[in-house]
Amino acid sequence: MTVISDQEIADFSADFNTNSKNQVASRAARRSGLLEASFNDRVSERLNHVFSTELDVGGVTDQKHSGRCWEFATLNVLRHYFGKQNKVKDFTFSQAYNFFWDKIERANAFYDAMIRLADKPLNDREVQSWLAFAGEDGGLWSMAINLVKKYGVVPSYAMPESFNSNNTTGLIDSLARKERKDAIALRKLVSEGSSQDEIEKAKKHFLNEVYRMVSVALGEPPKKFDLEYRDDDKKYHLERDLTPREFVQKYFKDFKFDDYVVLSNCPNHEFNKLYHMPLYDNVDGGDQIKFLNVPIEYLAQAAVAQLKSGDAVIFGNDVLKQMERKTGYLDTELYQTDKLFGVDTKMSKADRLATGEGFATHDMTLVGVDEDHGHIRKWKVENSWGDKFGHKGFYEMSQPWFEDYVYDVVVRKEFLTKEQVELAEGLAVDLKPWDNIG
Structure with a gap:
């Protein structure tokens, strides 16, 4: 490492002060921000x-x-499609619903990775990447579509936004902390030669706890809902007792x-x-x-x-x-x-x-x-x-x-x-x- 000398600092200062525009720029930046x-x-x-x-x-x-832009953008495309097909352009879907299932599925993927990588040291680059990703709420279109295919979608009124879906920091911090602790336990089971059944039992227990945490934070997702709306022509529509999967199968069959x-x-x-x-x-x-x-x-x-x-x-x-x-x-x-x-x-x-x-x-x-x-x-x-x-x-x-x-x-x-x-x-x-x- 090379030490910055006093002479170099004096040269830097002289160079700065050579051009009077630097002082003008500095005053403007300090006053208004860069x-x-x-x-x-x-x-x-x-x-x-x-x-x-x-x-x-x-x-x-x-x-x-929240970091749920990927879910919002995906559901925006789906709601635009639904709106065009059914003449109801301001109909919205519940981001909280798909966010709930994202937390469950992502925890499952994390636990599987920790079991698969248990023979690698904790400071292994791949292990560290998974540990850094624990609890995250960011994602991608294809991830959102995976959730829609498996769990369907619901209208926003069927599972509305809450404090914790609008402000995800508390939940994702808690999930990350728990999942990282669980990773230690799963790695230990593998290193001790535990049976596959014992490992899967521990994983199921951890997933059950994750489900409890997410349910406390977001509420449990609806199993059925009534589709109710008035279209852009003011015509009233009501369809009772739809499951989220049935809704996608019926209204997105051509998507x-x-x-x-x-x-x-x-x-x-x-x-x-x-x-x-x-x-x-x-x-x-x-x-x-x-x-x-x-x-x-x-x-x-x-x-x-x-x-x-x-x-x-x-x-x-x-x-x-x-x-x-x-x-x-x-x-x-x-x-x-x-x-x-x-x-x-x-x-x-x-x-x-x-x-x-x-x-x-x-x-x-x-x-x-x-x-x-x-x-x-x-x-x-x-x-x-x-x-x-x-x-x-x-x-x-x-x-x-x-x-x-x-x-x-x-x-x-x-x-x-x-x-x-x-x-x-x-x-x-x-x-x-x-x-x-x-």
Whole structure:
């Protein structure tokens, strides 16, 4: 390690004071904050709430203080489908219901992993990845669909939001602590040569305790409910005693869940390959969590085609980069901090992923696009942060932001090339839990 000398510090100070603009920038930044001082209000000229293709989707939802964006985005797509089929665009589904089952299924997957990896030391990188993932509430479209396929869905009134679904910190912290302790016990049983029956008995006991914890926090999910609503034509509908699975089987019988593919754009991994993330396989017996990695232009093309067909598009993105909640702007030129500091921090997408600077932190839904003779100008985004932010809860995203900070889109196979369909239906390459694929 090289010591910073007094002379070097004096040189740094002299360099800073050589340019009087540095003092001006410092006063502005100290007074208003770095982001406000570097805010570029000219982006409003191109993010103007007008779109050449726009879905009629009603109001937005609000995930509050939780990491359930993936469930909100998935259920937004399903509610838009249900609304279009049944002429009731503001009908909503219960995120708390699917969140309940996610906690049970994810605990089961965690315990299975701890048993499978019991012969590895605690500081093994794969074991540590699972331990770090314990209790988490973040997830992906394919994980949400696994839950919908197994447990169905219910209207929001059948299992409404509660304090703990809106504010998940207490629950996920408690679950993580319990599951990590249980991991020690399961590993000990394996190391002592306990029988498979003894290990499974312990696992079932732990799962029973997890079910109790989640039921205390969220309430037990309904086994049946009455479907009741008034459609957009004011016609009244009532269907009694539906189970959550029956509801999906009846009202989503033409929604081809298996026709959807996750197209990813992660240039730190080889393109035109199908990848599998075992860490995210949340339901035993469910679909594997896979991504088809392709250049960014294919994500944009498929998303536009799906929007023009009348259907919304879920996309994973790094929402906290170059975004302002108040205006709902997503633009690469929104905060010009490099100009404020007089530095260059621009990195390629591949380098951002490779260094941990880039990561998909949020799921949202594309519900509109603005084109000029095939050139994409901007996108309309449905967020799940309530209607107090953006334009009544909707955000505007520039195409450069899409290219830089969008990591995946969920689209139907019909909007892929023939070669991509073949890849998506082929064998996948398993990734390590620590591989950053957006």
